[in-house]
Amino acid sequence: MDMGQPKAQVTMRFHGALNDFLSPAHRHQTFSHALRGRPSVKDLIESLGPPHPEMDVVRVDGEAVGFTHRVQPGACVEVYPTSMVEEPGVRVGPPLQDTPRFVLDVGLGRLVGFLRMLGFDALWRNDFADDTLARLSHDEDRILLSRDIGVLKRGEVLRGYFPRSTDPAEQLVEVVRRYGLTSRMHPFSRCVACNAALTSAEPSEVAGRIPERVAERHSRFQQCPDCQRVYWAGTHHQRMQALVVRLRELEGAP
Template sequence: MSTVTATFRFYEELNDFLAPSLRRHECTCVCARAATAKHMIEALGVPHTEVELILVNGESVGFDHVLEDGDRVAVYPKFEALDVTPLLRVRPEPLRTIRFVADAHLGGLAHLLRLVGFDTLYDNHYADDEIEAIAATEDRIVLSRDRELLKRRTITHGCYVRALKPQAQLREICDRLDLGHSIKAFRLCLTCNSPLRAMEKAEAFGRVPEGVFDRQARFATCDVCKRIFWEGSHWHRMCSLVESLRPAGENR
C-alpha cells in the first residue's frame, strides 16, 4: 500500500487557514506513506508556527511524527487559558528574549512594537530568505501575513497577523503573546530600532524647531540616526495607546 489515510480536526483560529469545506469538523485525508504530521498540517494550509499541540490518537506528538493508516489527528493553536505543560509541546522552549522580525507588509506594526519597547527588525526590501536567516541566527519571532513564509522549515517561532491596521495588529500581538507585562515604552528609536538616550535640553538647541525648544523640557535622541524625540501631541496620543495595552492596575 503506497498511501495511508488519517482523520484531522483543527481547533479554534487554525480553521481560518483551511479551505471552507474542511473547517470545524473532522476531515479524512489521504497522506503519502511516511508523511509527517508537519507535512500534512501544512499541506492543508496551516503554518507550523501557528500550532502549539498535536495529539495523534490521544497522545501528544512532535512535528516529525510519521502518520500511520487510521490515525486521528487533533491540532491545537497556542493556549491562553488552558495549562498544557504536562503535554509535549511541538517546540522545546519559548524564546528567552522577545524579539521580532517583520515582513515587508508590516512596517506600521514594526514601528509600534518599537514604541512599546520590543526589538523589531524591519526593512521593506527584506526577501523571504533574509527573514528566514535572521530569524534562525538571531532567535527572532517572524511576524507575517504570508502563510507560506511561516511554513519555512527553519522558522520555529512566528505569528500570522490577522488584523489589517497597525494599532489593531499591535493589540493582536500583545494579546496573543501576553506582552502587556513586558512593555517598556519609549526606549527604542522608531526609525532604526536602536536604544534612545536622554539628552540635556541644551544639546537639542538648534536641532529642533525653536518653538519646540522653548516649550519642551525633556528630549531624547538616537545616536545612530540622530533623530530627536520630545513629548509633543503625538507622544501623548501614544501614551494613551501604551496604557490601553497594559494589564488593568499595572503601574507605568
C-alpha cells in the same frame, strides 16, 4: 470491475485560531483526509494550510508527538494553537521568550513602528527577501511576523505569527495578546525609525536639532545614538500614550 485499493485516510481536527487557515469545509469540525505516503506531522498539517509556528501541541491517537512523527493510515490527528492545552506533554513549539524580539516582513512597516514605540526590538527593511527573514528569525531567535504563509512554513522558522487583520493597530493588539506583551512593554525607549535604544538628552545637547517653539516648551528629551533623531512629549507622544493605556486595559480581557 476492479475498483483498486481504498485510499488510506486519516482523521483530522484543528482547534482554535488554526481554523483560520483551513478551507471553509474543514473549519471547526472533524474531517477525513487522504494520506499520501507516510508524511511527517509537520508536512501533513501544513499541506492543509496552517504554518507550523502557529501550532503548539499535536496529538496523534491521543499522544502528544513532535513534528517529525510519521503519520500512519487510520490515525486521528488533533492540532492545537498556543495556550489551548494546559497539560500538553510534548509541545511542538518553543517556549515563550522572556524578552521577545521580532523581525517583520516588508508588508508590516507600520506595525514595526508600533512595536518599537512599545520598546521592542523589531527588525524591518523594505527590501528583506524571504530567505533573509527566515535566516534572521532562526539565527537571532526572533519571532517572524508575516502575512506570507509560505515564509512562515520554512523549516528554519521556529517562532512566527500570521497577523489576521490588515489594520496595523489591530495587528498590534493581536501580537500583544498572542505573546503576552503588556507586562514587557517599555514605551518610548526605542527609536521608531531605526530600532536603536534611546538615551536621555539635555536641552543643550539637542539645540539646533529641534524647532525653536519645541525648545521653549520642553526641557526633557531623548535622542537616538544611531540616527540622531530627537524625541519629546508632543502631541504624537500623547496619542501613543493613549494607545499604551488601551493595550494595558486589554490584559485579561477575553
